[in-house]
Amino acid sequence: MSRHRASYGPFWLVLAAAVCAAGMWTYASRVLIPYQKSDAAAHGRPRGNLSDLYPRWLGAKELLLHGRDPYSSEVTREIQSGYYGRPLDPSRPDDPHDEQGFAYPVYVVFFLAPTMGLPFAIVQKAFFYILFLLASASTLLWLRILRWSALPWIQISLLVWTLGSLAVMQGLKLEQMTLLVAGLMAIAIALLVADHAVAAGVLLAAASIKPQLVLLPLCWLTIWTMADWRRRYRWAASFLITVATLCAASEWYLPHWISRFWHAIHEYQRYTGATSVMDNLIGARSSWALDLLVLAATMVACWRERRQAANSGSFAFMLSLVLATSILLVPTYAAYNQVLLIPASMVLLKERRTIWRRSLANRVLFTITGSLIFWPWISSTALAGLSFVLPRETVEQAWAIPFWTVLQIPMGVTALMLAHYYQRTNTAPAEAGTS
Numbered sequence: 001m002s003r004h005r006a007s008y009g010p011f012w013l014v015l016a017a018a019v020c021a022a023g024m025w026t027y028a029s030r031v032l033i034p035y036q037k038s039d040a041a042a043h044g045r046p047r048g049n050l051s052d053l054y055p056r057w058l059g060a061k062e063l064l065l066h067g068r069d070p071y072s073s074e075v076t077r078e079i080q081s082g083y084y085g086r087p088l089d090p091s092r093p094d095d096p097h098d099e100q101g102f103a104y105p106v107y108v109v110f111f112l113a114p115t116m117g118l119p120f121a122i123v124q125k126a127f128f129y130i131l132f133l134l135a136s137a138s139t140l141l142w143l144r145i146l147r148w149s150a151l152p153w154i155q156i157s158l159l160v161w162t163l164g165s166l167a168v169m170q171g172l173k174l175e176q177m178t179l180l181v182a183g184l185m186a187i188a189i190a191l192l193v194a195d196h197a198v199a200a201g202v203l204l205a206a207a208s209i210k211p212q213l214v215l216l217p218l219c220w221l222t223i224w225t226m227a228d229w230r231r232r233y234r235w236a237a238s239f240l241i242t243v244a245t246l247c248a249a250s251e252w253y254l255p256h257w258i259s260r261f262w263h264a265i266h267e268y269q270r271y272t273g274a275t276s277v278m279d280n281l282i283g284a285r286s287s288w289a290l291d292l293l294v295l296a297a298t299m300v301a302c303w304r305e306r307r308q309a310a311n312s313g314s315f316a317f318m319l320s321l322v323l324a325t326s327i328l329l330v331p332t333y334a335a336y337n338q339v340l341l342i343p344a345s346m347v348l349l350k351e352r353r354t355i356w357r358r359s360l361a362n363r364v365l366f367t368i369t370g371s372l373i374f375w376p377w378i379s380s381t382a383l384a385g386l387s388f389v390l391p392r393e394t395v396e397q398a399w400a401i402p403f404w405t406v407l408q409i410p411m412g413v414t415a416l417m418l419a420h421y422y423q424r425t426n427t428a429p430a431e432a433g434t435s
Helices: 002-043 053-066 073-083 108-115 120-145 152-163 166-174 177-193 197-207 211-226 229-253 257-272 277-282 284-304 313-329 335-350 352-358 360-386 392-396 408-427
Strands: none
Touching (some): 002 152, 002 166, 002 360, 002 392, 120 177, 120 335, 166 360, 177 197, 177 211, 177 313, 277 313, 277 408, 284 313, 335 352, 335 360, 335 408, 352 360, 352 408
């Protein structure tokens, strides 16, 4: 009987992952997108290409080919014409509030420069497949970085679950640059672990096109580097030289761009109402104390582990923890940003037995966090199935159900990672549990 169960175990694991992934993508095509279209039609909201790549691409085109300021209100209105299908009208109360301004560092245009001679439809399709490949590759790279020698069936299942996650699905549908940043960081860390520090620094500089997502990981890497500067300085030197080169080239193309970028960030926060996960969960007035506590706990852990080798389990654990903390604290709660929770989720899955055996509180927290993580797959698969048997309008009314746990997932993952770290380091040497 045990052999029979063992032989079918991998099959059911892969099948479950495939069903969840198919359910998520079917939910998107049969429930989420149809609801968005019908809701937009009912309220007169415009719908254009709706690609998050488009504002960056058009801004790059206007700057590189025509010398125009991508942060200007004129370019913003042209972006709206493509993204929404027409410029937004402030007199229309049902028009979207997101103005889709160019809210990135200018040097993002250099990475888009090779596409300037192509129609956006071609660029859009190519970018989708690039993001798909990066999401796949980064999943496999994190398995290697975390030193998890998982069986092939487990690796396949994790890959399928990742590609079928709410974060990756939304990121791919929107062509969101967060997936590009996440992929670049995964490759950079893999290179750093393999002692290719210079290349790692270059890729981390490229990932800084979304500074808010790389800030905390860079803080950890800085603390780690200062602990052994003579052996670890190469990535930092490479990173600083690359960023300085990108900033200088940006200044040459658009003088005083940093102040314009800073203004664009403030405008973005104004018209999107962007706030952190913590602010949304407990309110901006109350969350600052918990923000400081989580940040302090993470920084203390970084300081303790600063002497660990790049190819150690503790180094990978700290990166996973820092990425999870970033998602909790950065001033945005978009689901696609949670692709950066994948490494921490892998750590928790890898070390599930150790966490489970430690205490009843751990088991409760682990169960709650696991339920929060699996809810989008379960609910989206159920809605996808119901979309074939119930009226469209009935199913579309439940479109938001898979998003119910979006705010709680980062909280649960970060809390469990911090609890696991401090329990582990208080009972065993730092490397225990990650070897």
